[in-house]
Amino acid sequence: MxxxxxxxxxxxxxxxxxxxxxxxxxxxxxxxxxxxxxxxxxxxxxxxxxxxxxxxxxxxxxxxxxxxxxxxxxxxxxxxxxxxxxxxxxxxxxxxxxxxxxxxxxxxxxxxxxxxxxxxxxxxxxxxxxxxxxxxxxxxxxxxxxxxxxxxALPAEAQPQEKPVEEALQGGFKKEKEPVKMLFTKLEEASPAPSAKKRKQKTKEDIEVEGIDITFEDDEGQPFIGTAVASWSFVDVNSA
Structure with a gap:
């Protein structure tokens, strides 16, 4: 050439x-x-x-x-x-x-x-x-x-390096911990829901066989008052 x-x-x-x-x-x-x-x-x-x-x-x-x-x-x-x-x-x-x-x-x-x-x-x-x-x-x-x-490019030691977030927080200020929200609780710590039977359990029962009223009280302590529509007589069979 x-x-x-x-x-x-x-x-x-x-x-x-x-x-x-x-x-x-x-x-x-x-x-x-x-x-x-x-x-x-x-x-x-x-x-x-x-x-x-x-x-x-x-x-x-x-x-x-x-x-x-x-x-x-x-x-x-x-x-x-x-x-x-x-x-x-x-x-x-x-x-x-x-x-x-x-x-x-x-x-x-x-x-x-x-x-x-x-x-x-x-x-x-x-x-x-x-x-x-x-x-x-x-x-x-x-x-x-x-x-x-x-x-x-500049060598690694000459380049400005950003500090990790964790180191920056330790050197300057500490990041407040966020409250942990519990989505579920342990079964033993949670109080069991009352069953349907216990919610409507009778706490007091007075029945007067020859009387006029029959009175019941529910869980809230409010009496139910009604009129007797029948009466019964009980006889001891052993004594007869």
Whole structure:
């Protein structure tokens, strides 16, 4: 697959480029178009490869690197042998999903974490989608803020946890117990309903055989008064 790298027409008309010397202009164009450049603008720079591709001596290449670093156009990491084109996103950023995913994969391979921090600040300033560009990438800490992983939730211990209701009640106030409603009572505790026979039991009975009235009293103590309609005489059979 052939990879083409384009240069804007206005590149040569840029005020900065117009003031460069011919060799500096040539080397600067090499930095942004060589075979190992990336979509994120950070890549591992090989002086040996640059020597072969440009025909410049190693000491000349190192001199140009220091020159452009003083111009603020590139940053060189001697520890990781990486180089960062500062204004790369300004002229080459594309916001489609495929490009953003490719940039994210490239940034995960960057060794110098300070480069990631500087590029992250540039993207925030230009309002680029940093959550997608730096998803899952650790951003180096500074004096004022801690390191963070972009696009991921905070660890469990860092997330605010809500106290269970029972603990909150114990710590603050106690919840009053609601009265328990007894739907059923024990049979032995419930008083048995009086039977029909006991409700109408006679409590007093006076029968006068030769008299006129017969009197009964019910449970409520109210007498029933009536007139005798018959009389009986009882004879002791044993005495007869």
């Amino acid at each position: 052939t990879i083409n790298k384009q240069i804007q027409e206005k590149f040569r008309q840029n005020d900065f480029v117009l003031e460069l010397k011919p060799e500096e202009r040539y080397f600067y164009m090499y930095l942004i178009t060589n075979t190992i450049t990336t979509l994120c603008g950070i890549y591992r720079f090989s002086i040996k490869l640059a020597e072969l591709e440009t025909g410049l001596a190693p000491e000349v290449i190192e001199k140009h690197l220091r020159t452009f670093e003083s111009y603020g156009k590139v940053i060189v990491s001697k520890a990781t042998k990486e180089i960062m084109i500062v204004n790369w996103f300004k002229h080459n950023f594309k916001g489609n999903k495929r490009t953003i995913a490719s940039i994210n994969n490239e940034l995960k391979d960057v060794k110098d974490k300070e480069f990631l921090k500087q590029l992250y600040d540039i993207c925030v300033q230009r309002q680029y989608p940093v959550e997608d560009l730096f998803k899952g990438i650790i951003i180096a800490s500074t004096d004022k803020e801690e390191s963070k992983i972009v696009g991921q």
